[in-house]
Amino acid sequence: MRWWPIQQPRQIKFVNTEANPTVTLSPSGRSFTSHPHSTLLESGLSAGIALPYRCSNGTCGDCRAIVKSGHTEPVRFHDYVLSDSEKLNHTVLLCSSRALNDLEIEVIEASHPQDIPVQQLNTKLCHREVTANTLIVRLRIIRGKVLRFLAGQYAKITIPRCEPLLLPIASCPCETGYLELHLPMHLSDHCRTLESLRRSDKIAIEGPYGAFAIQDSTLYKGHHIFIAEGSGFAAIKPLLEHVIATELEPQCTFYRVDAEPYKNNLCRSWADAFDWFTYHTVPDVDTLLLALNEKQCTPPATYYVSARNKHLTNCLRETTKSTVIIDELAFAKQSKS
Numbered sequence: 249m250r251w252w253p254i255q256q257p258r259q260i261k262f263v264n265t266e267a268n269p270t271v272t273l274s275p276s277g278r279s280f281t282s283h284p285h286s287t288l289l290e291s292g293l294s295a296g297i298a299l300p301y302r303c304s305n306g307t308c309g310d311c312r313a314i315v316k317s318g319h320t321e322p323v324r325f326h327d328y329v330l331s332d333s334e335k336l337n338h339t340v341l342l343c344s345s346r347a348l349n350d351l352e353i354e355v356i357e358a359s360h361p362q363d364i365p366v367q368q369l370n371t372k373l374c375h376r377e378v379t380a381n382t383l384i385v386r387l388r389i390i391r392g393k394v395l396r397f398l399a400g401q402y403a404k405i406t407i408p409r410c411e412p413l414l415l416p417i418a419s420c421p422c423e424t425g426y427l428e429l430h431l432p433m434h435l436s437d438h439c440r441t442l443e444s445l446r447r448s449d450k451i452a453i454e455g456p457y458g459a460f461a462i463q464d465s466t467l468y469k470g471h472h473i474f475i476a477e478g479s480g481f482a483a484i485k486p487l488l489e490h491v492i493a494t495e496l497e498p499q500c501t502f503y504r505v506d507a508e509p510y511k512n513n514l515c516r517s518w519a520d521a522f523d524w525f526t527y528h529t530v531p532d533v534d535t536l537l538l539a540l541n542e543k544q545c546t547p548p549a550t551y552y553v554s555a556r557n558k559h560l561t562n563c564l565r566e567t568t569k570s571t572v573i574i575d576e577l578a579f580a581k582q583s584k585s
């Protein structure tokens with residue numbers, strides 16, 4: 249009699265590629281939504297999570313993470329070769345994989361600015377925009393490199409024929425191939441040179457520097473007050489974008505001390521879009537201090553301040569019972585003002 253093997257029912261993976269899977273990080277317990285057309289790294293960075301990475305194209309191996317549960321699939325070929333033991337313990341590259349269903353992955357995020365080393369890279373100018381008192385430039389990082397940094401940190405920029413400048417990085421860390429910088433027009437030499445640069449001219453970047461960054465643990469409680477004086481907006485902007493990306497919706501108030509605030513419409517659009525966000529412009533520091541006095545936030549409030557006015561930072565430090573986080577590099581900025 250002919251014998252037929254009993255067919256085992258096929259193991260079918262019920263993967264949901266339509267919905268947006270949730271990725272939970274171990275040991276921190278933080279989570280983010282993975283978007284179907286993004287890598288795990290892109291989704292995590294867009295959610296404001298400081299995942300480890302260096303190249304973002306599958307070369308360096310810095311973004312390795314262990315999948316504890318759930319399924320991923322590779323989205324691109326990668327040059328980095330995982331060892332046999334890494335394959336056995338389900339290690340994947342976050343920059344080259346996407347989630348197929350809910351995942352738990354083991355990975356260590358950067359929680360302090362000191363966790364991120366200083367890097368050097370070259371960029372080229374790809375966009376410039378002149379507003380009333382500020383030159384906004386976007387730089388494209390060349391040779392497929394990326395700059396890893398936390399929202400609120402600074403970079404040293406070396407423009408041909410000019411002194412190096414320390415400036416806040418005004419873009420989100422999730423825009424891995426690009427950097428945005430805001431130069432006040434009083435830096436006339438640098439602005440003039442940037443306006444005359446050819447597309448092929450290289451601009452060297454070194455960073456990140458500074459410890460002005462959001463403390464994520466504070467986002468779960470209390471009121472957050474952001475204060476930007478003049479060009480300090482460049483340091484506060486990525487912090488606000490980070491808060492928006494986390495979707496935690498903490499109560500936030502943003503004060504700009506500026507008679508002629510650039511990118512005013514952007515701030516107004518945040519206030520229109522989010523009912524937990526309010527926005528005020530004040531012409532000077534005295535008016536701001538009066539407004540803060542009247543507001544009398546009940547602690548715990550956390551202040552994030554990027555201002556060069558010592559009177560303002562001293563007043564906040566001395567009078568408020570809340571946590572005050574000062575952008576110390578704002579004082580180390582370029583000498584002309």
Ligand code: FES
Nearest residue numbers: 304308309311343
């Ligand atoms: S960031 Fe370099 S391999 Fe993923």
